[in-house]
Amino acid sequence: xxxxxxxxxxxxxxxxxxxxxxxxxxxxxxxxxxxxxxxxxxxxxxxxxxxxxxxxxxxxxxxxxxxxxxxxxxxxxxxxxxxxxxxxxxxxxxxxxxxxxxxxxxxxxxxxxxxxxxxxxxxxxxxxxxxxxxxxxxxxxxxxxxxxxxxxxxxxxxxxxxxxxxxxxxxxxxxxxxxxxxxxxxxxxxxxxxxxxxxxxxxxxxxxxxxxxxxxxxxxxxxxxxxxxxxxxxxxxxxxxxxxxxxxxxxxxxxxxxxxxxxxxxxxxxxxxxxxxxxxxxxxxxxxx
Amino acid sequence: xxxxxxxxxxxxxxxxxxxxxxxxxxxxxxxxxxxxxxxxxxxxxxxxxxxxxxxxxxxxxxxxxxxxxxxxxxxxxxxxxxxxxxxxxxxxxxxxxxxxxxxxxxxxxxxxxxxxxxxxxxxxxxxxxxxxxxxxxxxxxxxxxxxxxxxxxxxxxxxxxxxxxxxxxxxxxxxxxxxxxxxxxxxxxxxxxxxxxxxxxxxxxxxxxxxxxxxxxxxxxxxxxxxxxxxxxxxxxxxxxxxxxxxxxxxxxxxxxxxxxxxxxxxxxxxxxxxxxxxxxxxxxxxxxxxxxxxxxxxxxxxxxxxxxxxxxxxxxxx
Amino acid sequence: xxxxxxxxxxxxxxxxxxxxxxxxxxxxxxxxxxxxxxxxxxxxxxxxxxxxxxxxxxxxxxxxxxxxxxxxxxxxxxxxxxxxxxxxxxxxxxxxxxxxxxxxxxxxxxxxxxxxxxxxxxxxxxxxxxxxxxxxxxxxxxxxxxxxxxxxxxxxxxxxxxxxxxxxxxxxxxxxxxxxxxxxxxxxxxxxxxxxxxxxxxxxxxxxxxxxxxxxxxxxxxxxxxxxxxxxxxxxxxxxxxxxxxxxxxxxxxxxxxxxxxxxxxxxxxxxxxxxxxxxxxxxxxxxxxxxxxxxxxxxxxxxxxxxxxxxxxxxxxx
Numbered sequence: 001x002x003x004x005x006x007x008x009x010x011x012x013x014x015x016x017x018x019x020x021x022x023x024x025x026x027x028x029x030x031x032x033x034x035x036x037x038x039x040x041x042x043x044x045x046x047x048x049x050x051x052x053x054x055x056x057x058x059x060x061x062x063x064x065x066x067x068x069x070x071x072x073x074x075x076x077x078x079x080x081x082x083x084x085x086x087x088x089x090x091x092x093x094x095x096x097x098x099x100x101x102x103x104x105x106x107x108x109x110x111x112x113x114x115x116x117x118x119x120x121x122x123x124x125x126x127x128x129x130x131x132x133x134x135x136x137x138x139x140x141x142x143x144x145x146x147x148x149x150x151x152x153x154x155x156x157x158x159x160x161x162x163x164x165x166x167x168x169x170x171x172x173x174x175x176x177x178x179x180x181x182x183x184x185x186x187x188x189x190x191x192x193x194x195x196x197x198x199x200x201x202x203x204x205x206x207x208x209x210x211x212x213x214x215x216x217x218x219x220x221x222x223x224x225x226x227x228x229x230x231x232x233x234x235x236x237x238x239x240x241x242x243x244x245x246x247x248x249x250x251x252x253x254x255x256x257x258x259x260x261x262x263x264x265x266x267x268x269x270x271x272x273x274x275x276x277x278x279x280x281x282x283x284x285x286x287x288x289x
Numbered sequence: 290x291x292x293x294x295x296x297x298x299x300x301x302x303x304x305x306x307x308x309x310x311x312x313x314x315x316x317x318x319x320x321x322x323x324x325x326x327x328x329x330x331x332x333x334x335x336x337x338x339x340x341x342x343x344x345x346x347x348x349x350x351x352x353x354x355x356x357x358x359x360x361x362x363x364x365x366x367x368x369x370x371x372x373x374x375x376x377x378x379x380x381x382x383x384x385x386x387x388x389x390x391x392x393x394x395x396x397x398x399x400x401x402x403x404x405x406x407x408x409x410x411x412x413x414x415x416x417x418x419x420x421x422x423x424x425x426x427x428x429x430x431x432x433x434x435x436x437x438x439x440x441x442x443x444x445x446x447x448x449x450x451x452x453x454x455x456x457x458x459x460x461x462x463x464x465x466x467x468x469x470x471x472x473x474x475x476x477x478x479x480x481x482x483x484x485x486x487x488x489x490x491x492x493x494x495x496x497x498x499x500x501x502x503x504x505x506x507x508x509x510x511x512x513x514x515x516x517x518x519x520x521x522x523x524x525x526x527x528x529x530x531x532x533x534x535x536x537x538x539x540x541x542x543x544x545x546x547x548x549x550x551x552x553x554x555x556x557x558x559x560x561x562x563x564x565x566x567x568x569x570x571x572x573x574x575x576x577x578x579x580x581x582x583x584x585x586x587x588x589x590x591x592x593x594x595x596x597x598x599x600x601x602x603x604x605x606x607x608x
Numbered sequence: 609x610x611x612x613x614x615x616x617x618x619x620x621x622x623x624x625x626x627x628x629x630x631x632x633x634x635x636x637x638x639x640x641x642x643x644x645x646x647x648x649x650x651x652x653x654x655x656x657x658x659x660x661x662x663x664x665x666x667x668x669x670x671x672x673x674x675x676x677x678x679x680x681x682x683x684x685x686x687x688x689x690x691x692x693x694x695x696x697x698x699x700x701x702x703x704x705x706x707x708x709x710x711x712x713x714x715x716x717x718x719x720x721x722x723x724x725x726x727x728x729x730x731x732x733x734x735x736x737x738x739x740x741x742x743x744x745x746x747x748x749x750x751x752x753x754x755x756x757x758x759x760x761x762x763x764x765x766x767x768x769x770x771x772x773x774x775x776x777x778x779x780x781x782x783x784x785x786x787x788x789x790x791x792x793x794x795x796x797x798x799x800x801x802x803x804x805x806x807x808x809x810x811x812x813x814x815x816x817x818x819x820x821x822x823x824x825x826x827x828x829x830x831x832x833x834x835x836x837x838x839x840x841x842x843x844x845x846x847x848x849x850x851x852x853x854x855x856x857x858x859x860x861x862x863x864x865x866x867x868x869x870x871x872x873x874x875x876x877x878x879x880x881x882x883x884x885x886x887x888x889x890x891x892x893x894x895x896x897x898x899x900x901x902x903x904x905x906x907x908x909x910x911x912x913x914x915x916x917x918x919x920x921x922x923x924x925x926x927x
Binding site: 122125126128129130131132133134135137138139141142215219220222223226227228229241245250257258260261264265267268269272273 | 300303304307308311312315316426427429430431432433434435438442538539542543545546549550553554564565568569571573576577579580583584587588591
Binding site: 009010011013177178179181182183184185186187188189192197200201 | 670672696700703704708711712713716759761775
């Protein structure tokens with residue numbers, strides 16, 4: 001038998017289960033589409049800058065302007081396409097940070113127990129209770145740089161409790177397994193037990209939450225941008241909606257707010273479908289949706 | 290049970306303590322000059338000196354911290370730049386409106402969402418379930434301000450059925466008239482705020498019911514010949530609801546964010562809209578005070594939900 | 609014969625979680641004053657029913673569970689209080705084979721990885737050498753070389769147990785504690801694995817502590833046998849002495865329960881009445897007294913000590 005020690009083999013049961021799940025596949029297609037658009041943005045549209053022509057203001061959708069124009073005369077289709085890039089970027093950064101903080105905390109909590117656990121769980125619970133958006137508003141308002149990276153960073157920093165909690169419960173389940181006891185008896189270093197043996201078996205629910213955090217991070221970013229705290233130079237969908245609200249043309253120029261909102265919806269639904277697909281693929285009892 | 294309430298109150302107190310400490314450090318340790326944060330740049334020198342003394346801004350950090358905590362307990366949250374009034378007063382004017390909106394929304398969300406979710410989970414795969422599921426998935430991905438505006442546009446402008454903003458019409462006298470008026474004004478904001486969280490509830494409860502129904506003890510109950518309704522109510526729902534009630538507390542925290550957006554769109558005179566205005570006006574004392582008060586409200590509501598949950602779930606009390 | 613492992617007065621008590629209101633601490637007395645020696649290359653069978661403490665004893669010796677009291681001496685060094693890196697290094701020489709072949713292998717590692725990992729972790733070989741060593745082990749336990757890249761779920765129970773054995777052997781241990789290694793296997797496979805155990809011991813020369821609840825399994829492999837009941841050793845002697853001249857009533861009952869393949873031979877089965885007492889509240893006097901068919905008055909009052917009759921130890925008032 002050839003050497004097939006790769007990712008696809010380790011998870012072959014789950015991968016098979018995933019592809020039998022319609023919603024999950026739909027989500028995967030949606031997410032892939034978004035990623036491709038984000039990467040290929042410059043090839044699809046021109047960068048949107050400055051002001052458009054006066055006579056181009058608030059034009060209805062047409063063949064020239066698929067999504068119409070905004071109150072500056074700028075093409076909305078381009079803005080939405082570029083916004084995809086911002087959204088994916090925010091999601092990736094936020095998720096990475098949330099994982100970097102949340103996973104180790106959850107692992108330590110779940111495996112070690114004792115004081116580490118009490119501390120970790122306590123911290124997680126407390127941060128879960130605090131209303132995130134107002135806190136992020138304060139942080140965003142107080143930070144001088146409102147770049148999209150900073151916003152993403154902040155979202156990530158406040159999303160870690162979700163990840164920590166799910167990591168902990170998954171770790172608890174795995175830590176009681178006999179192969180973990182076996183690894184200990186074989187003299188494997190504790191650090192390796194936690195970050196290799198436990199993690200590789202506890203990570204499946206974490207993947208589910210990953211996709212959910214991607215979805216919620218765009219909602220949060222849109223809210224922050226909508227309130228005017230976002231990056232003034234980036235065309236995130238929330239920023240477009242902010243402009244739309246400020247322009248006072250919300251009611252008359254329906255396209256100004258519809259398309260960014262649809263984009264957000266598409267993003268969130270895709271990632272949520274993906275998460276459902278992943279979740280059901282990992283749950284042995286519920287294999288059909 | 291008493292012991293549990295004690296523990297829970299203690300935990301809430303610690304959470305609040307950490308929250309206010311966090312706020313303190315965020316505002317004061319950010320790159321910008323902290324003094325500017327809390328003092329209106331247009332104050333006269335004499336006023337500045339007075340403020341410096343009142344809030345101890347010229348003293349070392351730890352003294353500032355204790356002054357801050359001490360002031361908090363006195364109920365002093367600072368003075369708004371724009372309105373030149375005590376932040377606490379401003380917030381107290383507006384907090385009841387926000388609480389009204391949030392509590393009614395939360396109540397409707399739970400009363401409607403939980404049964405919907407239970408029934409959808411129970412009749413998994415049926416048309417009802419698929420439709421509910423589809424709506425729920427759309428619901429969680431809707432952008433609150435957009436929904437608010439669309440509703441406002443259609444029902445407010447176009448059809449003129451419902452008021453286009455605010456919480457009440459000035460000039461309406463007290464009594465029944467007032468209630469009805471306020472109620473009218475609340476309809477659209479509640480629908481706007483409710484959508485995401487209702488969808489969340491439905492999905493969550495549905496998932497919970499599906500998990501519970503696949504458990505062995507349900508199979509046992511059914512094989513014992515237990516009537517389906519009883520199975521559903523006695524075993525499934527009660528157990529499925531436990532994680533849902535737990536989630537209620539967390540949803541409340543997130544609902545605050547939704548409230549900020551909803552109030553902004555509907556010009557609803559609550560704390561949320563106040564935050565929006567404070568952001569554009571760079572009125573930091575209000576931001577700080579609003580956050581603390583909101584956090585306190587959420588913490589209190591979480592304690593309540595946890596206690597209710599402990600009442601429902603016998604496992605929690607024995608610990 | 610060289611003494612390789614000595615266990616003195618081993619105790620393991622597990623604290624019971626009692627309600628907050630009771631001051632008393634209750635313990636499950638899993639292992640209570642167990643002592644024995646293990647000699648190089650021999651097999652010591654440890655037999656008892658569930659709850660007798662045999663598994664706990666095995667795990668305590670390997671420090672997978674921390675002993676409450678007592679001494680563990682390996683190669684004349686006291687390892688009872690070893691921790692950290694020193695403990696990890698010592699683990700090479702004292703290995704365990706687990707009961708459940710399904711649960712003791714990491715489902716996401718190939719078996720080649722699973723076996724080579726400990727060798728690499730202890731820096732015994734480099735990658736290339738480790739791979740060759742794994743192939744050698746495959747030969748020794750009867751697995752094909754092309755199994756290297758397969759995952760545990762692709763194997764049968766008997767094969768997985770072989771994998772577990774190979775993994776334990778990879779570190780060249782001197783002592784192997786086998787915790788009911790065949791209980792989870794089909795009877796037809798049990799015999800193969802037991803034979804494998806014997807062959808491996810002949811080839812590599814390690815000592816076994818073979819834990820089982822079934823005397824017939826232990827009969828073939830053991831040089832000496834210890835019988836445990838409720839955390840204590842009640843009889844301890846050479847194998848032939850045990851089967852030819854069992855002294856403790858419990859042992860006699862166990863032996864009489866072994867199925868005999870000759871249908872014509874009449875067997876006097878001793879059936880024990882009564883329930884096994886709770887390990888939290890062991891009875892005063894002899895722990896076996898409520899089920900013993902040779903009970904005397906003294907048995908209820910005084911706890912019998914382990915007495916040595918020319919190498920045959922027994923804990924009973926009859927002697």
